[in-house]
Amino acid sequence: MPPTPSTFDERIANSIERMSPAERRVAVFFQENREQVLIASAAALAAKANTSDATIVRTARALGFAGLDDLRRALASELRDSISPADRLARTLDEVGSSPAVAFDVTMEIHRQSLESVCRSIKPEDFEKAVRSMIEAQRVLVFGLGPSSAIATYLVLQLKRFGLDAASLTNSGLLFADDLRTLRKGDLVVILAYGRVYEELALLLSEIKRQRLGSLLLTDTLAAKLRQQVDQVLPVARGRADMLSMHTATLGLIEALLVGIATQRPTETVASLKTLNDLRKKLAGKAVNLPVPKDDG
Numbered sequence: 327m328p329p330t331p332s333t334f335d336e337r338i339a340n341s342i343e344r345m346s347p348a349e350r351r352v353a354v355f356f357q358e359n360r361e362q363v364l365i366a367s368a369a370a371l372a373a374k375a376n377t378s379d380a381t382i383v384r385t386a387r388a389l390g391f392a393g394l395d396d397l398r399r400a401l402a403s404e405l406r407d408s409i410s411p412a413d414r415l416a417r418t419l420d421e422v423g424s425s426p427a428v429a430f431d432v433t434m435e436i437h438r439q440s441l442e443s444v445c446r447s448i449k450p451e452d453f454e455k456a457v458r459s460m461i462e463a464q465r466v467l468v469f470g471l472g473p474s475s476a477i478a479t480y481l482v483l484q485l486k487r488f489g490l491d492a493a494s495l496t497n498s499g500l501l502f503a504d505d506l507r508t509l510r511k512g513d514l515v516v517i518l519a520y521g522r523v524y525e526e527l528a529l530l531l532s533e534i535k536r537q538r539l540g541s542l543l544l545t546d547t548l549a550a551k552l553r554q555q556v557d558q559v560l561p562v563a564r565g566r567a568d569m570l571s572m573h574t575a576t577l578g579l580i581e582a583l584l585v586g587i588a589t590q591r592p593t594e595t596v597a598s599l600k601t602l603n604d605l606r607k608k609l610a611g612k613a614v615n616l617p618v619p620k621d622d623g
Contacts, residue, residue, distance in 0.1 A: 334360075334401055337389045345388050352377055352385040356397075360405065364398050365439040365563065367446060395447055395561065396550065402563075403521070403547035433572070440563045440575035447561040448579075456542055456560055457586035460490070463540055464512030469495040469530055474518040477573060481516070481580050488587060489598030495530070502526045506533055514540035517556065518576065519548055520564055531555045544576060 355375040391397040470478030475496035485492035495505040541556040
């Protein structure tokens with residue numbers, strides 16, 4: 327069996343002769359419109375390429391991918407590996423120019439498409455499984471480095487407010503060893519990781535396996551590489567791979583998980599938030615109310 331081509335262009339070159347004329351046209355369209363392929367639906371791509379949804383999916387499979395989502399992940403990983411953060415920002419600025427109004431329009435459109443991608447990529451049963459795993463865990467640990475550390479910290483704060491035991495794993499370098507020492511039986515580790523498997527992530531995955539801990543990975547491009555090392559993957563895009571990384575879709579998914587958790591334990595969640603309000607009142611000397619959902623039970 328010949329080795330799997332290492333780049334997207336190599337896949338096309340090696341497959342093009344075996345494709346039908348319609349598939350060849352779509353493969354060239356993929357090659358020339360990589361950013362659109364990452365975020366547009368099959369129907370939108372079909373309209374742009376003047377073909378059918380079925381031909382879009384069939385072409386992805388003809389290139390050796392399981393489907394369009396698998397193609398997207400491979401293409402996004404290749405783009406992110408080949409473009410530095412500075413280059414991505416430069417490309418972003420090239421597209422929006424010097425106009426704040428254009429920056430607003432372009433950024434909001436990328437956010438919209440990223441959220442639509444999450445809605446397409448995550449099946450309801452997979453989302454429900456993730457919610458159950460977080461509720462059933464003795465403790466939820468959330469791993470995230472760099473910009474993801476702020477999102478990890480936010481998720482931990484909200485989980486604690488909902489009455490769940492939670493902690494963050496956000497140190498890097500040698501200090502990450504201190505984080506790893508806190509792992510214990512019954513933990514579920516929620517991993518926010520994108521682009522590449524860096525040293526801290528590799529060691530965390532090793533410890534998860536050694537201690538037989540639960541794991542849930544939120545990622546854009548690492549699903550294929552890490553799927554066998556975690557219990558569950560929820561794919562989430564970070565905008566266009568050739569532009570500045572954006573985290574709206576990750577935050578949206580996290581807040582959907584929080585709402586999902588609240589639907590499964592409404593009494594406990596309301597009671598925990600009421601306790602927080604009471605403690606705030608004592609600290610401030612007056613009522614400082616958080617919004618508390620009505621308990622209809």
